[in-house]
Amino acid sequence: MEQKIAIKVDDLTVAYNYKPVLWDIDLMVPEGVLMAIVGPNGAGKSTLIKAILGIIKPIAGSVTIYDKPYNKQRKLVAYVPQKGSVDWDFPTTAVDVVMMGTYGKLGWIKRPGQKEKKAALEALEKVGMLAFKNRQISQLSGGQQQRVFLARALVQNAAIYFMDEPFQGVDATTEIAIINILKELRKAGKTVVVVHHDLQTVPEYFDWVTFLNVKKIATGPVKEIFNDDNLTKTYGINYKVAVNK
Amino acid sequence: MNITEYFELLFTDYTLRTITLGTAVLGAICGMLGSFAVLRKQSLLGDAISHAALPGIAIAFLITGTKDSNILLLGALISGLVGTFWIRGMITKTHLKSDTALGLVLSLFFGFGMLLLTFIQKQPNANQAGLDKYLFGQAATLVESDVRLMVIVTGIALFIMLLFWKEFKLLLFDADYTKTLGFNTKLIDVLITFFIVLAIVLGLQTVGVVLMSAMLLAPAAAARQWTNNLGTMVFLAAIFGAFSGVVGTAVSASQNNLSTGPVIVLIAAVFVLFSFIFSPGRGLLFREIRFRQNRRDLHLKKTLQFMYGIAKTHENSSHPHAIRILNNFHGFTKGTLRKLEEKEWIEISGQQWSLTSEGFTEARDLYNQQKKDE
Numbered sequence: 001m002e003q004k005i006a007i008k009v010d011d012l013t014v015a016y017n018y019k020p021v022l023w024d025i026d027l028m029v030p031e032g033v034l035m036a037i038v039g040p041n042g043a044g045k046s047t048l049i050k051a052i053l054g055i056i057k058p059i060a061g062s063v064t065i066y067d068k069p070y071n072k073q074r075k076l077v078a079y080v081p082q083k084g085s086v087d088w089d090f091p092t093t094a095v096d097v098v099m100m101g102t103y104g105k106l107g108w109i110k111r112p113g114q115k116e117k118k119a120a121l122e123a124l125e126k127v128g129m130l131a132f133k134n135r136q137i138s139q140l141s142g143g144q145q146q147r148v149f150l151a152r153a154l155v156q157n158a159a160i161y162f163m164d165e166p167f168q169g170v171d172a173t174t175e176i177a178i179i180n181i182l183k184e185l186r187k188a189g190k191t192v193v194v195v196h197h198d199l200q201t202v203p204e205y206f207d208w209v210t211f212l213n214v215k216k217i218a219t220g221p222v223k224e225i226f227n228d229d230n231l232t233k234t235y236g237i238n239y240k241v242a243v244n245k
Numbered sequence: 246m247n248i249t250e251y252f253e254l255l256f257t258d259y260t261l262r263t264i265t266l267g268t269a270v271l272g273a274i275c276g277m278l279g280s281f282a283v284l285r286k287q288s289l290l291g292d293a294i295s296h297a298a299l300p301g302i303a304i305a306f307l308i309t310g311t312k313d314s315n316i317l318l319l320g321a322l323i324s325g326l327v328g329t330f331w332i333r334g335m336i337t338k339t340h341l342k343s344d345t346a347l348g349l350v351l352s353l354f355f356g357f358g359m360l361l362l363t364f365i366q367k368q369p370n371a372n373q374a375g376l377d378k379y380l381f382g383q384a385a386t387l388v389e390s391d392v393r394l395m396v397i398v399t400g401i402a403l404f405i406m407l408l409f410w411k412e413f414k415l416l417l418f419d420a421d422y423t424k425t426l427g428f429n430t431k432l433i434d435v436l437i438t439f440f441i442v443l444a445i446v447l448g449l450q451t452v453g454v455v456l457m458s459a460m461l462l463a464p465a466a467a468a469r470q471w472t473n474n475l476g477t478m479v480f481l482a483a484i485f486g487a488f489s490g491v492v493g494t495a496v497s498a499s500q501n502n503l504s505t506g507p508v509i510v511l512i513a514a515v516f517v518l519f520s521f522i523f524s525p526g527r528g529l530l531f532r533e534i535r536f537r538q539n540r541r542d543l544h545l546k547k548t549l550q551f552m553y554g555i556a557k558t559h560e561n562s563s564h565p566h567a568i569r570i571l572n573n574f575h576g577f578t579k580g581t582l583r584k585l586e587e588k589e590w591i592e593i594s595g596q597q598w599s600l601t602s603e604g605f606t607e608a609r610d611l612y613n614q615q616k617k618d619e
Contacts, residue, residue: 017340055421074427086419090284091473100415104426109408136473 003030004066006160006191007052012061014044014051021047023215025061029193034186035208036196040235043213045195046082049162053079065160075104078158080149082165088138094148095120095133101155123151128177143174150178160191167198179205202226251499261498264384267392268490268509271448274399276464276486277406278444280479281437283465284417288458289344290332293351295445295457297328299358302379302449303365312375314391314450321446328354329442355454382453382506384494395447402440406479413437414475452506463513464489470524489513546611548581549590553608556600565597
């Protein structure tokens, strides 16, 4: 059966002050894969996600989600930003943050009600954080904050999930909890794109991978393209990684 | 006039009532909108905007020649907005960091404003005196129409805030995410900033260019200490601001030589100081108390645990042991021993101690709990 293309990126180029951060990226992500974006620091991994989501304006290029421009398909897309991108001392609670995931569907002015609250609590339960629902967010551990962010994206009930380093600075328990949720999402036919740093876990966690270093080096199934050759091309040094085949 | 006389007069004297109402409303709107500025980490934006408003006042006077405060404040609003857009422009279009942009706009506009003020003062125009009241503010010049304007603007700001509460909160917490949800973040941002500028401009006549940012920040900073809920914070900040205004006016009216603006700001600062020390959740005092309590508890538990280790080796857990075998290293002091006795976890007779059965259970649970935590 021909697989549907969930995300299609054409000629995407992003530059900060004349220096290209992403150069002419073409990318096709089939529906239902769990994809890692790997590459060295400064390779533009986060930028790629942000440019796809329209947070950063690219100089050139276009993004389509299920064959339509991203702008028209926003409600199909959920985003988990880097944990460090917000101030966790903000005066609000865990359930309140998760509820923000419902704001997009609500649109302007309309307030969240019981239905939205119920969805938020369900999402908190999925990530094992229900007991912390009324906790002030600064009093959560790093791993718990990451789970709250994940729950906020789950509440959006999207078809495609973008996550920026969800495993950064979390303990082993949280990492396992998160990856189990990601695998569940894939099982439900969702597409998940994750900026990932730990090369060791790529074959175990993901089935699709994109190598990125300003340019796109390679993209495809982990089984076929996650090899020393591509790693060396991406990281610039002779990279040997223990890939268990 | 003393304070009690003042409060008696408040209900009969028209001028006093106008001024008090004006400073109260001003304090409320500043506290409300200041909360947003503080949470966006744009505390200094208020300072830059208020200074940027000065040339607007001078230019409005030069063009119209009137001292009508509404027209002068319109000038202030325009130049305040121009200053704000310059700051934004500098941050997005150049490599300058926001503190540099703020500092540049602040001093540039303020310098230009001062230049115009001195120029106006040298003009042979009797109407000129009084413009410098916008530097340090002069609450006594408030008239009913000024206060009416303040009330109307505060009402509109409140309405807009309640209407877009969800959007404001979202943008304050996570701007990038707001964008991905399909909201026009620029519009929300412009709304928030516009009302902050408006609040500042309204306060210029009362508090003045130089101290205005304190009106914006102090109530919000104080309010943050008392709550972890955004709504409560905004509400408290409005209350603190209004209260600073009323008390400040009362103090300055009852002491002849104190000008109102600085007194209001000082009262607001007292709120901040009090909140920093005495708020239960985040205050310094309670944090220190909690810290000491924890340390004491830890000492106690450490000693108890050590005793448990010794008592465990005996068939009879209440077998007495010499106090001498405990030492400082195990968290033992005379005080902890007495506390343990008070809790009836141990019994002391002469130079000997023995665990009671409660003490034994307590220590055992402590031990198990610790193992579980590991």
